[in-house]
Amino acid sequence: MSQKEKDSGKLACESGQVSLPPELQGKLGKRLRDSYSDLVNQPIPDKFLVLLEQLKSAEPPKAEPPKEGK
Amino acid sequence: MMTLPNGSAFQQGLIASIPNLRAFANSLCGNSTTADDLVQDTLVKAWNSSASFQEGSNLRAWLFTILRNTYFSDLRKRSREVEDVDGALAERLSVLPSQNSHMDLLDFRTAFDELSDDQKEVLVLVGAEGFSYEEAAKICGCAVGTVKSRVNRARGALGKKLGLDEAADVSEQTKAALRLVERAGHRST
Numbered sequence: 001m002s003q004k005e006k007d008s009g010k011l012a013c014e015s016g017q018v019s020l021p022p023e024l025q026g027k028l029g030k031r032l033r034d035s036y037s038d039l040v041n042q043p044i045p046d047k048f049l050v051l052l053e054q055l056k057s058a059e060p061p062k063a064e065p066p067k068e069g070k
Numbered sequence: 071m072m073t074l075p076n077g078s079a080f081q082q083g084l085i086a087s088i089p090n091l092r093a094f095a096n097s098l099c100g101n102s103t104t105a106d107d108l109v110q111d112t113l114v115k116a117w118n119s120s121a122s123f124q125e126g127s128n129l130r131a132w133l134f135t136i137l138r139n140t141y142f143s144d145l146r147k148r149s150r151e152v153e154d155v156d157g158a159l160a161e162r163l164s165v166l167p168s169q170n171s172h173m174d175l176l177d178f179r180t181a182f183d184e185l186s187d188d189q190k191e192v193l194v195l196v197g198a199e200g201f202s203y204e205e206a207a208k209i210c211g212c213a214v215g216t217v218k219s220r221v222n223r224a225r226g227a228l229g230k231k232l233g234l235d236e237a238a239d240v241s242e243q244t245k246a247a248l249r250l251v252e253r254a255g256h257r258s259t
Contacts, residue, residue, distance in 0.1 A: 033198055036198035039092065039096050042092065044088050045106070048085075048109065048110070048113065
């Protein structure tokens with residue numbers, strides 16, 4: 001699988017698309033992960049836990065959702 | 071009321087995925103209010119269609135699929151309505167990274183926000199979440215080759231925006247040098 005990815009990575013480079021030198025790709029990748037981990041590390045607001053509790057008490061999962069009239 | 075053990079495992083899985091869902095939603099929307107609405111919709115949909123989740127498969131990938139499908143279908147709906155540009159801009163400005171807030175990352179966020187949704191999506195999936203190209207293609211409902219070319223284009227665009235594209239600088243210098251040579255050539259004839 002990793003070999004496959006390497007091969008297709010080569011293909012992507014050969015297909016004439018803009019591709020950055022590995023060093024710059026590494027720099028960009030690090031910034032992307034740093035920026036993203038800032039977002040991931042934010043605490044979960046209570047509203048989501050409340051929502052899941054509400055869903056749980058309304059109906060257990062794996063059941064058909066109730067047919068509500070719209 | 072007693073709940074099924076499966077049910078609470080599923081619930082725990084959803085809770086564990088919330089930080090990543092919020093990060094993915096924030097990356098796509100660029101503002102936290104819309105992002106949280108999107109995560110909320112995703113959780114409700116996931117709960118109501120939990121029967122279609124195959125136990126043992128990747129819950130996060132399944133949730134990401136629901137989130138991005140919801141995002142793009144909302145976007146299509148919204149594009150038919152009038153957009154509150156000022157409101158969206160104000161909200162965008164209010165979202166700042168909590169740590170790592172040095173210039174590099176602020177620049178990165180700005181450059182990232184300017185990418186197309188297709189590019190943001192694949193960059194996050196492959197570059198930040200660590201999904202394989204195959205998994206990302208499945209989540210996005212497109213071909214593996216499409217994911218690869220989007221990632222490449224996104225990297226190229228980011229590199230250019232951030233001035234990291236030294237190759238481009240070199241080629242600009244080369245062009246400038248060629249222009250000089252050309253001019254010199256014209257003068258001598």
